[in-house]
Amino acid sequence: MKRLIMCEGANELEIIRILLANNRLIFGKDELLGLTPYHARQITGNGQVRTELNIYPGNDVLIMRIGDAQKERLKIPEDYKGKIIGIEKYCTKPELEMLFLIAEDKVAEFEKNKSAVKPKDFAKMHISLGRKKYDNSTKFYKDYFGDRVDVLVQTILEYKRIKSSHKKEELYLADLIKRK
Numbered sequence: 001m002k003r004l005i006m007c008e009g010a011n012e013l014e015i016i017r018i019l020l021a022n023n024r025l026i027f028g029k030d031e032l033l034g035l036t037p038y039h040a041r042q043i044t045g046n047g048q049v050r051t052e053l054n055i056y057p058g059n060d061v062l063i064m065r066i067g068d069a070q071k072e073r074l075k076i077p078e079d080y081k082g083k084i085i086g087i088e089k090y091c092t093k094p095e096l097e098m099l100f101l102i103a104e105d106k107v108a109e110f111e112k113n114k115s116a117v118k119p120k121d122f123a124k125m126h127i128s129l130g131r132k133k134y135d136n137s138t139k140f141y142k143d144y145f146g147d148r149v150d151v152l153v154q155t156i157l158e159y160k161r162i163k164s165s166h167k168k169e170e171l172y173l174a175d176l177i178k179r180k
Contacts, residue, residue, distance in 0.1 A: 001061070002056060003027060012066045042074065093163075095119040107162065157174050
């Protein structure tokens, strides 16, 4: 079986790359289609994903979608339907910025204001790394978590603990973390 990881955004992709590079996921890079995760919402809109699906000779690809919205239904082109064995959704609702709020112990403060402000906006006001304020860039994610993988893993596990629940078909990033 090969896993096709399709990340909704560049920041989700960076988080997965950090976890992969540090061997913190329940699978390794060698189990990935094309040996890498992709920034892709749909198969048809991503030439790299289509190329990898075309090259791969097997009929055992598990698609793993990672993102916060997950509203858009994944359309499997007819010529790939025989290759796909399943689709799993890993949800980061309400937004990926919750990881920073957990890491900085700002969840309680955010909860007091959550009806008035989104996690992304709250992070922009309250999260910084040295003198650099959070700016929703992939570089900020890499700088913040890249050398602190244990912090990233702990925030992902804590997110699942404090989050009430997702929809039945949605999994958590924590479900992909390798337990030591």
